[in-house]
Amino acid sequence: KQEVTQIPAALSVPEGENLVLNCSFTDSAIYNLQWFRQDPGKGLTSLLLIQSSQREQTSGRLNASLDKSSGRSTLYIAASQPGDSATYLCAPYNTNAGKSTFGDGTTLTVKP
Amino acid sequence: DTGVSQDPRHKITKRGQNVTFRCDPISEHNRLYWYRQTLGQGPEFLTYFQNEAQLEKSRLLSDRFSAERPKGSFSTLEIQRTEQGDSAMYLCAGQGPHANTGELFFGEGSRLTVL
Numbered sequence: 181k182q183e184v185t186q187i188p189a190a191l192s193v194p195e196g197e198n199l200v201l202n203c204s205f206t207d208s209a210i211y212n213l214q215w216f217r218q219d220p221g222k223g224l225t226s227l228l229l230i231q232s233s234q235r236e237q238t239s240g241r242l243n244a245s246l247d248k249s250s251g252r253s254t255l256y257i258a259a260s261q262p263g264d265s266a267t268y269l270c271a272p273y274n275t276n277a278g279k280s281t282f283g284d285g286t287t288l289t290v291k292p
Numbered sequence: 293d294t295g296v297s298q299d300p301r302h303k304i305t306k307r308g309q310n311v312t313f314r315c316d317p318i319s320e321h322n323r324l325y326w327y328r329q330t331l332g333q334g335p336e337f338l339t340y341f342q343n344e345a346q347l348e349k350s351r352l353l354s355d356r357f358s359a360e361r362p363k364g365s366f367s368t369l370e371i372q373r374t375e376q377g378d379s380a381m382y383l384c385a386g387q388g389p390h391a392n393t394g395e396l397f398f399g400e401g402s403r404l405t406v407l
Binding site for chain 2: 214
């Protein structure tokens with residue numbers, strides 16, 4: 181059974197800082213890993229999808245890396261802004277299970 | 293806009309009542325997933341469909357829960373005899389057309405409050 185851990189659970193930074201969110205998973209037989217953003221009371225918005233054959237994926241100020249063999253992914257946010265304040269969730273997709281498993285997320289607060 | 297819509301967005305009901313949620317993915321989503329999320333936790337898998345076939349149900353789904361996806365289009369999730377512990381956000385996600393390469397696209401969720 182896949183288990184996903186996200187560290188830290190919460191993070192508060194001043195505007196402009198670069199930051200790293202961590203995601204670890206126990207079953208490395210994944211096909212892809214997706215990072216999501218969730219605002220309070222809302223659904224999940226997809227940020228980045230990394231296929232298992234990829235090491236990195238970039239979108240604007242976001243960069244996600246994947247080390248499948250060690251069961252780790254990181255989400256790097258450059259030059260953080262107050263609008264980045266949200267909960268960030270990672271979800272590896274296991275082919276044998278046919279589904280994605282979520283961590284409990286990292287809640288980010290960026291102070292002006 | 294992910295193209296996945298859920299209805300209703302909010303539902304308040306009394307314990308013991310039945311509720312039904314609906315999810316409309318886009319036509320290319322051959323897979324459809326239901327997840328449940330409680331405050332401060334990540335989404336937990338409930339069940340998923342490949343077209344109209346329900347391929348897996350989580351042990352979280354008691355006999356009071358049932359899901360359908362007739363004709364492989366929209367899906368419904370029904371909860372019978374609701375309990376206070378059913379209060380949560382119910383999330384629907386579409387995936388496809390190639391399940392093992394595609395992204396998950398979530399709707400805005402249906403929030404259930406059981407009084």
